[in-house]
Amino acid sequence: MTIGEKIGELRRLKGVSQEILASELGVSRQAVSKWEQGQSKPSTENLKCLAAYFDIDLEQFLDLNTNIGIVYDSQAILLDLMHNKMNLKIVVTLISLFLMTFIPAVYLKIVEFDRSVTLWIATVSGGIMFVLALFIISLVMRYVYKDCINRGIRPWFFVIISISVVGLVIYLLCRDSISEHSIQNKKGEQA
Structure with missing residues (x-):
């Protein structure tokens, strides 16, 4: 994929015209058009x-082997998950509940309050942290699913495999080569 093709694809993905892109960069629309057509380079x-x-x-922008649309869409998926207000409210609520139960449990343990009450509060705190961990894992799995598609x-x-941190790292490191291999297999099947 050439630099010009990447510029055109990113411009369309962002939903801006050549005129708008040109004015943002302080160049003429014709310059953007020439870049996209490969007649000149920025x-x-x-x-x-x-x-x-x-x-x-x-570096991704200049790498001719990188399909920039896929990279851009992956970032958009991640930003969408992170900026989703409902996701943010759930995470903040769970963290607040955890702190509201964990801190008293620690205090009660320090002052040697009734052991059964302290244990009960600590158990509730651990349960809240478990629910928070499950929610974060579900967000990661949703991101990986959309990115794979x-x-x-x-x-x-x-x-x-993205349930574990190691599995997520493996996916993030290997996804470009797997995607390229998958694309080549589809081309081979069509031929």
Whole structure:
């Protein structure tokens, strides 16, 4: 994928016209058009501005082997999950409940209050933390599932291994090569 193709794809994904992109960068619409058509290339300064405007890593932007649309969509999925107000409310509520039970449990343990009451409060605190952990794992699994679908990867295996931190790291490190392999297999089947 050429730099011009990436510029065009990112521009369309962001939903802006060539005119708007040109005005944001301080160049002419014709310059953006020439970049997208491969008739000219943006200067180094314009490449930095483009990467910043599209909120994408400059190295990924310049790497001709990276499908920028997939990277951009993956970031959008993650940002959507993180900025979802309901998700945020649930996490904040669970953390607040945990702290409201954990701190008293620790205090009661320090002052050597009735052991059964202290144990009960600590158990409630642990249960809340367990629910919070399950909720965060479900968010991670949702991200991995959507990212797999976006990349054309069969998601079930990677969703399951993403339950653990090690599995999530393996997926994040290998997803580009798996996606590329999956795309090549589909092309081979079509031929």
